[in-house]
Amino acid sequence: MLGKLLVRYLKTYRWFLAGVLIFQFISAMASLYLPRLNADIIDKGVAQGDTGYIWSTGTMMLGISLCQIVASIIATYFAARAAMSAGRDIRRDVYDKVSAFSEREVSQFGPGSLITRNTNDVQQVQMLAMMGATMLVTAPLLAIGGVVMALQQDVGLSWLIGVAVPLLLVVAGLIISRMVPLFRSFQKKLDAVNRVMREQLTGVRVVRAFVRERIEEERFREANTDILVVGRKVGSLFVLLFPLAMLVLNVTVVGVIWFGGIQVDSGAVQIGTLFAFMQYVGQILMGVLMASFMTIMIPRAAVSAERIGEVLASESTLTRAADPVTRFPEPGSLQLRDVEFTYPGAESPVLQGIGFEAARGETVAIVGSTGSGKTTLVSLIPRLFDATGGEVRVGGVDVRQADLDELWKGIGLVPQRPFLFTGTVASNLRFGREEATDDDLWKALEIAQGSDFVAEMEGQLEARISQGGTNVSGGQRQRLAIARAIVHQPDILVFDDSFSALDLSTDARLRQALWRELPEVTKIVVAQRVSTITEADRIVVLEDGRMVGLGTHEELLANNATYREIVESQLGVEA
Structure with a gap:
């Protein structure tokens, strides 16, 4: 998944990556050539007392060093441009994908997790792309080039490299293999922290109203401690890697000095050559260490890429029709025909057998007890959910066949909150x-x-x-x-219990203004107060997800026991 994600988004910036490769190659070659010049100064210039050779070679080394610095800066700039641009593109695509999700997909992932995936997870992939474009190019060049140059200096000491490199790889492999599951756990714990934080910020009034501050603090402390424990384990392994790597490096350098000193004493190797060999050993092990550092980043970025891929691969249940209808022959009309809706994983449908119509300019009210499915029902009209059975028609067109943008243009929704x-x-x-x-x-x-x-x-x-x-x-x-x-x-206004916070007089004035100023607009009203809907053209009565009544206020009052019970209970409260 990580490789596919990087290829998908970095191929657009392949020219920047080509620049990184070229300039990192120049920088690595300069780094490999400098120890050789240093050895020549010691063995030829200093040993023979040739001041002119020292100055000329030293000037060349200075020029090569400056070239190396400039090449590294340019390579890093190109890598940053490519990685940051790719990160921007990933965030854009994740945002576009999430924006097209229905309530079902948002609930499946969770808002907190979606935020983490579009911020922290993208950052992990982005940082890997940037560091990888530099380190993963430099590391093999230094390691392989260092081996070649070291062998040219002294084959007799090369056995030290043959021991040190495999040992360093084994140490890094053992530590990194234990990090992979910890990174996956870390991202999940981060999701939990974001979820708790988001809930507490959104529901701060409820928390304070019920004096739950200490309990919520403890809840956050638990989530925060969980991520601390995982992070500490990762940090412990990370801290362990570098001392062990430095131990291998230092022991190898000591070995080079020890065995190289014996050869210098015997006259088989010159001092400059020994110093150059030591520098090449350092570059080889540094290359291996850089590769090891990248392998630490790769597992975490792989987990993040997997989580990003899950979002990008998810298909919204609100699929767009292959040939969407953009014109509505009956603007303002609404028909529900034997509509059924079941939430994923639910044992029974939330809505079943719902059927009613509303002509242009009519008012249809929906009443029922708490949990009867009123909000779910009106959510089907603008297609926030797709009905799992039956048909919802707006403007004479099945909402599943309608162009979503045109559908939403014709509907004005005032949500419950x-x-x-x-x-x-x-x-x-x-x-x-x-x-x-x-x-x-x-x-x-x-x-x-x-x-x-x-x-x-x-x-x-x-x-x-x-x-x-x-x-x-x-x-x-x-x-x-x-x-x-x-x-x-809009042609249709949907009010999902949108008058609940208004006093009776404001409620009455608002309804009168709506009816008077917007006579051609169809109004679907979910209400708890009977006084809000007595003048509706039709009233739909819901109970346990089923439609148990349909008619005017007077008709239902005379013939429907459920509606009459709702009216009497409210009149009793008002009395």
């Missing part, structure tokens, strides 16, 4: 229609009974709105969300 985005009142209202004028916004606010409080806010339409609308009250959030849906100018 309205969400406002960071920005201004105007930017939130223009969320569905950016070309809307200020007059359009004020008209929508008047219908939604929100013009008064917006006029009193500092800046009015340009008043700041915090993320989630936390700087306005629940009723104000609902009215702004309703105004946003009205600005969208």
Whole structure:
């Protein structure tokens, strides 16, 4: 998976990678050539007292060193450009994929995990691409080139390399093999920390209202400690690798000095050659060590790539039709025909046998006890979920055959928990229609009974709105969300219990304005208060996911026991 992901996204930047390869090759060759020149200065210049040779060779070494530095800088720049661009592309594709998910896929992965996959996991792959483009090119050049150059200097000491390199590889292999499962566990623990943190930030009011701060702190502490334990194990292995590698390197250098000193004493090897051999041994082991460091990064990046691949490979259940319908012959109409819906893994359907119609401009209300499936039902209309049975038709077209963008343009949804985005009142209202004028916004606010409080806010339409609308009250959030849906100018307005935070008088004025100002717009209203829906053209009564009643308020009151029970219970409470 890691290889496929890197090939897929780095092939676009192959010219940068080619530059990395060229300049890293130049840098490595310069690094390998310098010890040889150093040996020549010691053996020829210093031994023979040739000052001119020392200056000329030294100047050449300085030039080669500068060339090596410049080549390394350019190679690193190209590697960074390729890796960061690839990371940007991965994040873009993950975002596009997640944006197309239905509620089913989002729930399957979890919002916290999706955020981690598009941030931390992409960062791991991105860093591997950058480090790999430099280290994985330099390491074999130094190791192989170092062996060749060392053998040219002294074949008699080469057995030390034959012992040190395999020993270093065995040490690195044993340690890295224990890291792989820990990296996978680390990413899962990171998901858990993000999930807990997200829940606590989103539900901070509930936490404080029920005095759960200490309990939630303990819950976060447990998740945080779990990731600490795994991270500590990884760190312990990581810390162990480098001392062992340095031990092998230092013992090898000591061996070179010991056995090389014997050969120098016998006159078989010159001092400059011994120094050069030592430098080549260091480069060889450094190359092996760099490769080992990369092999530490590879398992973690492989786990991250696997998690990213799971998202990219997931297909949304909201599949687009091969030949989508873009024109709706009956705008504003809605038909549900024997609709059924079952959540994945559920033993029984949440909705079953649902069927009703709404003509353009009509109002259809949906009532029922908690858990009867009201929200799930209205979620099928804009195709947030796909019905597992039956047919949902909007504008005379099956929603599964309709072009999704055109379908959503014709539907204005006010969810049960309205969400406002960071920005201004105007930017939130223009969320569905950016070309809307200020007059359009004020008209929508008047219908939604929100013009008064917006006029009193500092800046009015340009008043700041915090993320989630936390700087306005629940009723104000609902009215702004309703105004946003009205600005969208849909053919169908869907209100999912969107008047619950409004007092009775505001609720009544809002409904009257909706009915008066938007007579051609079809309205689907989920409500808990009976007073909100008494004037609806039809009322759908749900119980345990089944439709047990359909008719006007008067008809149901006379003939439907479930509806009559709901009305009597509310009248009793109001009395």
